Amino acid sequence: MNRLFVDEEFPFRNHYFDRGCGVRMHYVDEGQGDPIICVHGNPTWSFYYRRLISQLSMSHRVIAVDHIGCGFSDKPSETDYSYRLANRIDDLEGLLDHLGIHSGATLVAHDWGGAIGFGVAGRKPERFSSLVAMNTAAFALPEGMAFPWIIRPARGPIGEFLVRRLDAFVLGTLAIGTRRRRLSRAERAGYRAPYSDYRSRLAVHRFVEDIPVDPSDPSWDTLARVESGLSALSDHPLLLLWGSKDPVFDDGFLAEWLRRFPSAEHHRWDDCSHLLLDDAPERVIPAIQSFRESVARKLECV
Numbered sequence: 001m002n003r004l005f006v007d008e009e010f011p012f013r014n015h016y017f018d019r020g021c022g023v024r025m026h027y028v029d030e031g032q033g034d035p036i037i038c039v040h041g042n043p044t045w046s047f048y049y050r051r052l053i054s055q056l057s058m059s060h061r062v063i064a065v066d067h068i069g070c071g072f073s074d075k076p077s078e079t080d081y082s083y084r085l086a087n088r089i090d091d092l093e094g095l096l097d098h099l100g101i102h103s104g105a106t107l108v109a110h111d112w113g114g115a116i117g118f119g120v121a122g123r124k125p126e127r128f129s130s131l132v133a134m135n136t137a138a139f140a141l142p143e144g145m146a147f148p149w150i151i152r153p154a155r156g157p158i159g160e161f162l163v164r165r166l167d168a169f170v171l172g173t174l175a176i177g178t179r180r181r182r183l184s185r186a187e188r189a190g191y192r193a194p195y196s197d198y199r200s201r202l203a204v205h206r207f208v209e210d211i212p213v214d215p216s217d218p219s220w221d222t223l224a225r226v227e228s229g230l231s232a233l234s235d236h237p238l239l240l241l242w243g244s245k246d247p248v249f250d251d252g253f254l255a256e257w258l259r260r261f262p263s264a265e266h267h268r269w270d271d272c273s274h275l276l277l278d279d280a281p282e283r284v285i286p287a288i289q290s291f292r293e294s295v296a297r298k299l300e301c302v
Helices: 003-011 046-056 087-099 113-122 149-155 159-165 167-175 185-190 200-211 221-234 251-260 279-298
Strands: 017-018 024-030 035-039 061-065 104-110 129-136 239-242 265-269
Touching: 003 046, 003 185, 024 046, 024 087, 035 046, 035 087, 035 113, 035 251, 035 265, 046 061, 046 104, 046 185, 046 265, 046 279, 061 087, 087 113, 087 221, 104 279, 113 129, 113 221, 129 251, 129 279, 149 167, 149 200, 159 167, 159 239, 167 185, 167 200, 239 251, 239 279, 251 265, 265 279
Parallel strands: 035 061, 035 104, 104 129, 129 239, 239 265
Antiparallel strands: 017 024, 024 061
């Protein structure tokens, strides 16, 4: 990865957490105050949160992780690391324990970050005082919903060729990820930087393969436990931010969130797609700031 180039768009200090067996997890830790934990999805990395880190770190401690195999984190072979949802949840939980974050945090989750982040939150609800979900899920496909057609080829017989040889999953995400504004050349390069060759795209492919679709899938039971854990979060303030032009996490997922959390604050934008923080940062970041301020005021009154 061209670290000097990435640093122009992502000028944050690098921190590493040893997960054992020589595998390190990278994270950004900027600012002071109540912690905000940012959890990315696939095929992005903590780069997705660059604007949020810059703005919210002026008043909060913002921590943005890179999952193992993603971003600046190590990219071990499958003999040294199991690229499954259960491990992802354990990784994040281990990092938060290592950092001593046991209460008062806000979770901000996108894409796969929903299952991972809410998986951690469901285990210890007291760790988080509020939750933010953007175009994500922490439950199985809603009833009657088909598996998104746009990512089916990546799970099929030619998936490895598409994802790891052609870089089609990263390129496809960048192509459909925004609707209101085009990613700049530098932004596109920043997203692609950690996934520059066949070896470095292993996690991208394994994330797609690990999506639990039916009970025979290895992470089906893990996702079921994440889904079950949502009930322990029913009294937590939840903010839902949604780009309705997302071809994967469409409005059906938003409806399922609202079915489970009917009192959640929510904002839906018809002109936005999957990479919401790139499509409408001027909407999303103020919404999170306002939500956090509202939660803080309510906690002061308790």
